Amino acid sequence: MLLNPFLQVLPSTLGLFDLNEDTEMSDQSSSGSSSTRAPSHQDLEVMSMGAAHAVVPLSECPHLHQVEPLPPTGINAASTCTECTIGAEVWTCLTCYKYNCGRFVNEHALMHHLNSSHPMALSMADLSVWCYPCEAYVHNPVLIPAKSAAHQSKFGEQMPS
Ligand SMILES: [Zn+2]
Ligand SMILES: [Zn+2]
Numbered sequence: 817m818l819l820n821p822f823l824q825v826l827p828s829t830l831g832l833f834d835l836n837e838d839t840e841m842s843d844q845s846s847s848g849s850s851s852t853r854a855p856s857h858q859d860l861e862v863m864s865m866g867a868a869h870a871v872v873p874l875s876e877c878p879h880l881h882q883v884e885p886l887p888p889t890g891i892n893a894a895s896t897c898t899e900c901t902i903g904a905e906v907w908t909c910l911t912c913y914k915y916n917c918g919r920f921v922n923e924h925a926l927m928h929h930l931n932s933s934h935p936m937a938l939s940m941a942d943l944s945v946w947c948y949p950c951e952a953y954v955h956n957p958v959l960i961p962a963k964s965a966a967h968q969s970k971f972g973e974q975m976p977s
């Protein structure tokens with residue numbers, strides 16, 4: 817009768833492998849925890865600056881002198897785009913008072929600016945004024961007659977001051 821010598825060796829070999837695996841796993845978990853990183857102070861500062869920049873309109877811009885007085889017909893906030901007749905997201909040019917749709921419709925307000933160089937437009941949706949050359953919202957006393965005429969047309973009452 818011959819004993820198989822491997823039957824004696826095998827259990828101790830498995831035990832050795834188990835031991836190696838344990839030490840490897842503990843190494844991995846310690847290096848993993850040291851590589852995690854909380855957001856730095858610098859990251860947070862950049863994020864908050866970006867948000868503040870987006871919401872505050874300019875109080876002055878070099879194109880305000882191109883805003884013309886209201887036409888005798890005033891402003892009709894229910895106007896549709898003169899190019900495509902779509903009534904969503906309509907802007908009126910503050911130089912010639914033509915009505916055009918916004919960039920999420922057919923971009924006729926942008927095209928009007930590019931074709932005419934008229935710089936500023938008033939939104940019939942939220943009564944904000946956008947200056948194309950400045951790429952910014954602008955709020956200035958010069959714009960109040962147009963804003964209040966649009967408010968009167970849209971809501972049937974005067975704009976609160
Ligand atoms: Zn249009
Ligand atoms: Zn115009």
Ligand SMILES: [Zn+2]
Binds near residue numbers: 947
């Ligand atoms: Zn401007």
